[in-house]
Amino acid sequence: MAVDTSPRSTTWTYVDGEWLAGNPPLIGPTSHAMWLGSTVFDGIAPDLDLHCRRVNRSAEALGLRPTMTAQAIEALAWEGVKKFDGQTAIYVKPMYWGEHGSWSVVAVDPESTRFALCLFEAPMGNGHAGSSLTLSPFRRPTVECMPTDAKAGCLYPNNARILNEARSRGFDNALVRDMLGNIAETGSSNIFMVRDGVVFTPAANKTFLAGITRSRVMDLLREAGLQVIETDLTMADFEAADEIFTSGNYSKVLPVTRIEQRELQAGPVTGKARDLYMDWAHTTGRR
Numbered sequence: 001m002a003v004d005t006s007p008r009s010t011t012w013t014y015v016d017g018e019w020l021a022g023n024p025p026l027i028g029p030t031s032h033a034m035w036l037g038s039t040v041f042d043g044i045a046p047d048l049d050l051h052c053r054r055v056n057r058s059a060e061a062l063g064l065r066p067t068m069t070a071q072a073i074e075a076l077a078w079e080g081v082k083k084f085d086g087q088t089a090i091y092v093k094p095m096y097w098g099e100h101g102s103w104s105v106v107a108v109d110p111e112s113t114r115f116a117l118c119l120f121e122a123p124m125g126n127g128h129a130g131s132s133l134t135l136s137p138f139r140r141p142t143v144e145c146m147p148t149d150a151k152a153g154c155l156y157p158n159n160a161r162i163l164n165e166a167r168s169r170g171f172d173n174a175l176v177r178d179m180l181g182n183i184a185e186t187g188s189s190n191i192f193m194v195r196d197g198v199v200f201t202p203a204a205n206k207t208f209l210a211g212i213t214r215s216r217v218m219d220l221l222r223e224a225g226l227q228v229i230e231t232d233l234t235m236a237d238f239e240a241a242d243e244i245f246t247s248g249n250y251s252k253v254l255p256v257t258r259i260e261q262r263e264l265q266a267g268p269v270t271g272k273a274r275d276l277y278m279d280w281a282h283t284t285g286r287r
Contacts, residue, residue, distance in 0.1 A: 038098035039153035130257025162187035189248035243267035
């Protein structure tokens with residue numbers, strides 16, 4: 001989904017104790033974040049409290065020092081929501097970044113951590129529109145190589161090249177393998193497949209961010225009586241699947257209707273997963 005942060009899109013950002021309209025300049029050319037990538041963020045879906053906790057864990061994983069409690073971020077988010085008309089879906093994005101370096105500049109100085117909370121209009125797309133997948137030549141790093149246990153900005157150039165390469169070949173997205181050759185995720189979301197009525201998803205092995213929406217979908221499906229298995233999955237498994245769907249903050253639950261040259265249907269389990277999630281999001285998952 002394209003994100004519209006142009007002046008015509010209503011945007012509010014909380015920083016340094018005040019709410020600012022639009023897209024305020026926050027990072028200068030000598031900021032550690034600009035120079036060396038010390039940024040983390042989160043995208044808040046209905047599980048507001050869990051996302052607020054995760055952004056603080058991400059900050060710590062990158063060597064930053066969280067300056068806000070998860071409860072304070074959650075309260076600010078609800079305060080910001082009131083600035084919108086309630087007619088259009090909004091995206092809630094807490095962020096931390098480092099201003100200064102330590103240890104010969106390269107490492108971030110945790111005491112220089114800054115915080116901002118940005119909310120902007122982000123209309124939801126068509127949840128029934130299918131997407132196409134190919135296999136990416138690029139792979140996910142391990143936690144020994146990159147901070148894969150954080151939602152860190154430095155990880156996303158790899159996702160961008162995954163998406164760009166797939167789209168250059170006529171696909172919407174791509175399945176991405178870990179270093180052992182198992183499927184980890186897509187370039188922008190977590191991935192599920194269905195075979196003989198059983199739901200499978202790649203086992204969380206710290207090579208990809210096992211998302212909060214992913215976890216919520218798994219819980220809802222299990223509560224509804226479906227079997228959900230986390231395990232190692234290969235490209236061959238996905239090519240033989242009866243259904244494939246993705247989950248993520250922006251997309252929620254979306255069907256995959258083509259993998260390589262094989263056409264798929266948006267099947268009943270995919271529809272059930274989306275209905276369960278959206279029903280939960282409009283009831284239990286909101287104030």
